Amino acid sequence: MTEAVNRQFYLHQRPEGRPTSDDVRRRDVAVPSPGQGQVLIKNLYFSIDPAIRGWMRDEPNYLPPIELGAPIRSTTVGRVVESRHPDFAEGDEVWGMNAWEDYSVAEGGTLVKIPADNQYPLQYYLDIFGAVGMTPYFGLLEAGQIKSGQTVLMSAAAGAVGSLGGQIAKIKGCKVVGLAGSDEKCRWITEDLGFDKAINYKTCGSLVDAIAEACPEGVDVYFDNVGGEILDAALLNLRDHARIVFCGAISGYNAKEPVPGPYNWWQILAKSAVVQGYLVSNYFDRFPEGVKQMAQWLEEGRIHFREEIVDGFENTLEAFQKLFDGTNEGKMIVRVEDDSAA
Amino acid sequence: MTEAVNRQFYLHQRPEGRPTSDDVRRRDVAVPSPGQGQVLIKNLYFSIDPAIRGWMRDEPNYLPPIELGAPIRSTTVGRVVESRHPDFAEGDEVWGMNAWEDYSVAEGGTLVKIPADNQYPLQYYLDIFGAVGMTPYFGLLEAGQIKSGQTVLMSAAAGAVGSLGGQIAKIKGCKVVGLAGSDEKCRWITEDLGFDKAINYKTCGSLVDAIAEACPEGVDVYFDNVGGEILDAALLNLRDHARIVFCGAISGYNAKEPVPGPYNWWQILAKSAVVQGYLVSNYFDRFPEGVKQMAQWLEEGRIHFREEIVDGFENTLEAFQKLFDGTNEGKMIVRVEDDSAA
Numbered sequence: 001m002t003e004a005v006n007r008q009f010y011l012h013q014r015p016e017g018r019p020t021s022d023d024v025r026r027r028d029v030a031v032p033s034p035g036q037g038q039v040l041i042k043n044l045y046f047s048i049d050p051a052i053r054g055w056m057r058d059e060p061n062y063l064p065p066i067e068l069g070a071p072i073r074s075t076t077v078g079r080v081v082e083s084r085h086p087d088f089a090e091g092d093e094v095w096g097m098n099a100w101e102d103y104s105v106a107e108g109g110t111l112v113k114i115p116a117d118n119q120y121p122l123q124y125y126l127d128i129f130g131a132v133g134m135t136p137y138f139g140l141l142e143a144g145q146i147k148s149g150q151t152v153l154m155s156a157a158a159g160a161v162g163s164l165g166g167q168i169a170k171i172k173g174c175k176v177v178g179l180a181g182s183d184e185k186c187r188w189i190t191e192d193l194g195f196d197k198a199i200n201y202k203t204c205g206s207l208v209d210a211i212a213e214a215c216p217e218g219v220d221v222y223f224d225n226v227g228g229e230i231l232d233a234a235l236l237n238l239r240d241h242a243r244i245v246f247c248g249a250i251s252g253y254n255a256k257e258p259v260p261g262p263y264n265w266w267q268i269l270a271k272s273a274v275v276q277g278y279l280v281s282n283y284f285d286r287f288p289e290g291v292k293q294m295a296q297w298l299e300e301g302r303i304h305f306r307e308e309i310v311d312g313f314e315n316t317l318e319a320f321q322k323l324f325d326g327t328n329e330g331k332m333i334v335r336v337e338d339d340s341a342a
Numbered sequence: 343m344t345e346a347v348n349r350q351f352y353l354h355q356r357p358e359g360r361p362t363s364d365d366v367r368r369r370d371v372a373v374p375s376p377g378q379g380q381v382l383i384k385n386l387y388f389s390i391d392p393a394i395r396g397w398m399r400d401e402p403n404y405l406p407p408i409e410l411g412a413p414i415r416s417t418t419v420g421r422v423v424e425s426r427h428p429d430f431a432e433g434d435e436v437w438g439m440n441a442w443e444d445y446s447v448a449e450g451g452t453l454v455k456i457p458a459d460n461q462y463p464l465q466y467y468l469d470i471f472g473a474v475g476m477t478p479y480f481g482l483l484e485a486g487q488i489k490s491g492q493t494v495l496m497s498a499a500a501g502a503v504g505s506l507g508g509q510i511a512k513i514k515g516c517k518v519v520g521l522a523g524s525d526e527k528c529r530w531i532t533e534d535l536g537f538d539k540a541i542n543y544k545t546c547g548s549l550v551d552a553i554a555e556a557c558p559e560g561v562d563v564y565f566d567n568v569g570g571e572i573l574d575a576a577l578l579n580l581r582d583h584a585r586i587v588f589c590g591a592i593s594g595y596n597a598k599e600p601v602p603g604p605y606n607w608w609q610i611l612a613k614s615a616v617v618q619g620y621l622v623s624n625y626f627d628r629f630p631e632g633v634k635q636m637a638q639w640l641e642e643g644r645i646h647f648r649e650e651i652v653d654g655f656e657n658t659l660e661a662f663q664k665l666f667d668g669t670n671e672g673k674m675i676v677r678v679e680d681d682s683a684a
Contacts, residue, residue, distance in 0.1 A: 054608075059608075060578065060609065060612060061608075061612045062611070062612040062613070062614075227607075236402065246610055246611050247611070248611070249607070249608065249611070252608075258605050259605070259607075260602030260603055260604070260605050260607070261602055261603025261604045261605065261606075261607030262602070262603045262607070263600050263601070263602050263603065264603075265569070265591070265601075265602070265603030265604070266396075266401075266403075266591065266594075267402065267619075268588055268617060268619040269404070269588050269589070269590070269591070269619040269620065269621065270402060270403045270404040270619070271404070271619060272404075272619045272620065272621050272624055273619045274616060274617065274618055274619065275610060275616065275617035275619075276616055277609075277610040277611040277612070277613060277614045277615045277616065278611065278614065279611065279614050282614055
């Protein structure tokens, strides 16, 4: 092992705007050794998520900022190559919060073992069975408290979280309206995924009016991944006692100036609405329940999703940048190298 | 009755910034006649509230905007002079949502009868037994879900709502920190009202740091009457799963440009916090329970409050303007004329 190289993307400087190869750089370092209670894993898949952009800021957040010089934090799926933790053995497949690098050392307690009889592609544990699937699952059922008959408005509805969320809300008997940025995305979520309506926010004219037309009785639950102008338009369409699941704010992640909260902030009071700041990690203990439910829906053909798998460690930064262009289709994942070579 | 004059303040034009006598004008009109199911009352006291400024805007709100030419909407205490509603008789004392005018016609269903055996000053039904007392009562207990041992941060803590709120939170076993704009106000809320700490936000330097020092374990419940920079400072001091009771935003009421939501909006997500848009009117059915509790605390000497009573109908606008200077001490009320003359 000691002669192997550990390729790594690390944070050289904090990005202003869209992260560049000046901000996120590559280097080769030595493969680390696990200490007592730790596990060395070979990473097979990286999860490429908008949230990572937030961790690059030097601001208070739900996780500490990525330190300058540190590898880029990310959820990964990997295989145990050396274990000094009693719950893990060489060859175990695991997922957890690691980094964009070939080899990570993790505390055993932070890793989740993938069942030995797993029949699904490994990267599912970075999407439908991982945070991407659990985010809309607990976000709608717990933070959003959706109920049958309610109107749910999904932002980024053709995205990984939004497309799963809309399908979950449909299964639960809600009317679901999705916001997406192209006609093809709108077609996909309505025709293939069963959303009731879709709004192309780039071409619809007044988004406030378009939401009002699609949701004539108002919005009961707005699931917000984006913030900004889309959030502001949603706020003007709330029903009394509406709930806003505040899950992300991608519109502001690359901003160079401080981004204010919504201009229509007052509507929260006017409609006696609730904004629930939402982190899927609060439901970590309940992931097995969510995974079981998602697997069942998957087998029943009631849930569909898309992955965009980018091959090769060296393409990781480019895959990340693509998130902010809105051009990716489905959950973005990097396959570090062929499984067979791992 | 028909020869009496009905003096009235009405909305001539929508204010930009602080309302002036060009925006809110006086006129004399005829005394109206009640229709079927309605009641004519002689107003004795006007409640002078920041919320009225919001109703002057032509924007969606929890009540419709005051129309141009219409009298200024306000809670009042009055005496029935003519009733065409079975529940009210001449001479009954009542409170309800009426207007800045000598005589109002109200739907019977919108008025609350003051008990015939009432032993308190009539204007108490505009403050401690009215919306001003019920706002912090239900705001903290229901919207804020305060629990013994929690840290509660009160904005506008020397104001009518804030000063009562802090005392209620103390009775419920919370640690209470108040924000106020003068040393005298800070002295009053700590020495006379029993707040644990007070911060003069005008002289404390960094408000973020001052709150952090006063609330080293973070803020569990922030009661927001003000919005703006004070809200932003509070957001940087939230404990995980904190609750923000969004009750008002006086800092923005006179703004001429759209006021954004808080710059530290992201902290709501980062701390899994809840913003509860709060209208005391949602708890209208439970007012009797709240009034009973406040009366008991009042008799036990556990609740203190201040009123600033301005004498004379003609001084109503001036009293209203004073709210936005931060110079009023206690709940602002206009006594329309001597009770004896009513």
